[in-house]
Amino acid sequence: MHERLSFYVKRNSVIHDLNPLTKVILTLALILIAFTSPWYWTPHLLVLVAIIPLSFIGKVAPEFFRTAIRIILPAAGFLFLMQAFFQPVGDTVIFKFYFLDVTQESLMFAFRNATRVIVMVSAFTFMLLTTHPSELMSDLTRRGLPGQFAYVIISTLQILPQMQAKAQTIISAQRSRGLDTESSFLKRMGSLSPLIGPLVFGSLAEVEERAIAIEARGFTSKKVKTSLHEIPDHSSDKIIRWGLVILVILSIALNLWPS
Amino acid sequence: MAFINLQNVTYKYPLTKTPVLQNINLQVNEGEFVAVIGPNGAGKSTLCYALAGFVPHFFKGEISGTIEVDGVESSKSTLDEWVLNVGLAFQNPFNQISGAKYTVFEEIAFGLENNGVPREEIRPRVEEAMKMTDISNLADRSPYSLSGGQQQRVALTSILVMKPKLLVLDEPTSQMDPIGTREVFGVVRRMAEGGMTVVMVEHKMEWIANFADRVIALKDGQILLEGKPNEVLTSDVLAENGFGISRYTSTAREAKKRGLWKKENLPVTLDEAVEGFKLG
Numbered sequence: 167m168h169e170r171l172s173f174y175v176k177r178n179s180v181i182h183d184l185n186p187l188t189k190v191i192l193t194l195a196l197i198l199i200a201f202t203s204p205w206y207w208t209p210h211l212l213v214l215v216a217i218i219p220l221s222f223i224g225k226v227a228p229e230f231f232r233t234a235i236r237i238i239l240p241a242a243g244f245l246f247l248m249q250a251f252f253q254p255v256g257d258t259v260i261f262k263f264y265f266l267d268v269t270q271e272s273l274m275f276a277f278r279n280a281t282r283v284i285v286m287v288s289a290f291t292f293m294l295l296t297t298h299p300s301e302l303m304s305d306l307t308r309r310g311l312p313g314q315f316a317y318v319i320i321s322t323l324q325i326l327p328q329m330q331a332k333a334q335t336i337i338s339a340q341r342s343r344g345l346d347t348e349s350s351f352l353k354r355m356g357s358l359s360p361l362i363g364p365l366v367f368g369s370l371a372e373v374e375e376r377a378i379a380i381e382a383r384g385f386t387s388k389k390v391k392t393s394l395h396e397i398p399d400h401s402s403d404k405i406i407r408w409g410l411v412i413l414v415i416l417s418i419a420l421n422l423w424p425s
Numbered sequence: 426m427a428f429i430n431l432q433n434v435t436y437k438y439p440l441t442k443t444p445v446l447q448n449i450n451l452q453v454n455e456g457e458f459v460a461v462i463g464p465n466g467a468g469k470s471t472l473c474y475a476l477a478g479f480v481p482h483f484f485k486g487e488i489s490g491t492i493e494v495d496g497v498e499s500s501k502s503t504l505d506e507w508v509l510n511v512g513l514a515f516q517n518p519f520n521q522i523s524g525a526k527y528t529v530f531e532e533i534a535f536g537l538e539n540n541g542v543p544r545e546e547i548r549p550r551v552e553e554a555m556k557m558t559d560i561s562n563l564a565d566r567s568p569y570s571l572s573g574g575q576q577q578r579v580a581l582t583s584i585l586v587m588k589p590k591l592l593v594l595d596e597p598t599s600q601m602d603p604i605g606t607r608e609v610f611g612v613v614r615r616m617a618e619g620g621m622t623v624v625m626v627e628h629k630m631e632w633i634a635n636f637a638d639r640v641i642a643l644k645d646g647q648i649l650l651e652g653k654p655n656e657v658l659t660s661d662v663l664a665e666n667g668f669g670i671s672r673y674t675s676t677a678r679e680a681k682k683r684g685l686w687k688k689e690n691l692p693v694t695l696d697e698a699v700e701g702f703k704l705g
Contacts, residue, residue: 392547
């Protein structure tokens with residue numbers, strides 16, 4: 167069994183010492199600015215001067231680049247190609263590919279959108295790499311997020327891999343008794359449908375037991391919850407948060423400003 | 426005044442016709458270790474839920490009679506208050522892991538956090554509880570990476586850390602291999618020896634014979650037999666009512682019919698059987 171069920175990498179860095187909410191706001195601010203700033207090169211610049219340096223400051227650069235190369239760049243590249251070919255804007259045709267025109271405008275458009283997506287996904291990746299999920303949830307609960315809501319999010323993250331493993335066990339068990347998993351798509355769908363029952367009903371029964379188990383540990387207690395870990399929240403966190411909020415407002419204002 | 430006091434408890438789950446518990450009267454003293462046995466559908470788990478407050482607070486349904494633990498009546502309390510006094514652990518260790526925590530240490534602290542125990546108290550209490558159940562070495566592991574026996578000990582520790590006065594266990598070893606079973610029984614035995622009141626549903630007769638103070642045999646929601654482990658576990662009534670009984674008991678019973686078992690009482694454990702057959 168895999169020991170690490172979250173993206174979180176434990177390191178000692180300034181970023182790790184930030185309050186979780188600060189990192190959430192940082193992520194959202196990066197995304198909002200990338201999408202709302204009227205200046206064309208904003209998203210590109212954000213990747214170069216914010217996200218990449220931050221991954222070094224947070225000492226998670228190796229993990230960050232691994233994810234970027236494996237997941238983020240291929241996805242963004244695909245998006246770039248699709249938009250470059252199929253976006254019907256502009257007349258400055260650069261080259262033709264059968265009936266598809268690639269114009270300078272569509273290239274520029276695709277380049278910006280692909281970079282915006284890179285900002286979005288890599289900002290989230292950065293946050294997940296440097297923020298412990300249960301600390302994030304405890305912090306948000308302390309700030310008024312309902313405990314049940316936080317529990318649903320965090321337990322789903324952990325229980326999904328377990329459910330996947332269970333589905334795999336059911337499939338393997340049935341394959342060993344001759345279940346067809348390798349012929350045509352429709353046939354496979356047909357033979358998989360009887361497996362959904364055990365998985366779904368089994369999971370529902372599990373949910374009830376888990377509910378009993380956490381109730382037995384006072385999950386619904388009306389007392390104010392405490393937290394095992396002390397979650398840092400310095401005055402510098404507040405300054406960073408407000409600074410980011412102001413930047414986002416500026417970016418949106420500039421976007422709306424009639425020019 | 427008994428520590429646990431059940432008076433005429435009858436209970437029906439919602440949308441069902443027949444009661445699962447019928448007219449149960451049960452008194453248990455503080456520090457007593459009571460084992461509950463019974464065939465499938467006898468109401469063993471429901472009895473556990475009733476003691477732990479989940480019947481009727483969680484499952485709803487119709488209940489009559491009174492359930493009292495440590496002088497407090499269940500119907501007059503709320504579930505979140507009740508669980509502070511009565512801890513419950515059950516069969517499947519995997520489903521008892523909250524899923525909200527990433528290490529065993531955090532998992533055990535979960536109940537204390539929920540109940541607002543101050544931070545500086547949490548750490549020492551978790552450490553103490555882990556020492557009791559001998560899992561200190563697992564503190565930084567993910568609860569999902571453990572074996573069944575280890576997971577069950579984590580689940581037990583998560584309950585024990587809340588310092589309940591009564592521990593209710595519903596077949597905690599039924600899904601364990603022999604090693605896991607021994608680990609879990611070891612913990613339960615230590616708790617019982619430390620003076621905690623324990624009610625435990627269990628099928629492993631030899632183990633019950635060695636450690637329980639009293640055995641209660643349930644069938645169809647009613648108490649069929651009650652008494653000292655050796656009296657109850659070797660009773661003919663059990664065999665006639667479809668209870669699982671120890672292989673040493675059934676062997677000796679056959680032997681007795683043929684005059685090969687000379688002792689008055691039938692054995693439950695291997696040691697008793699060996700001793701008895703030596704006489705013959």
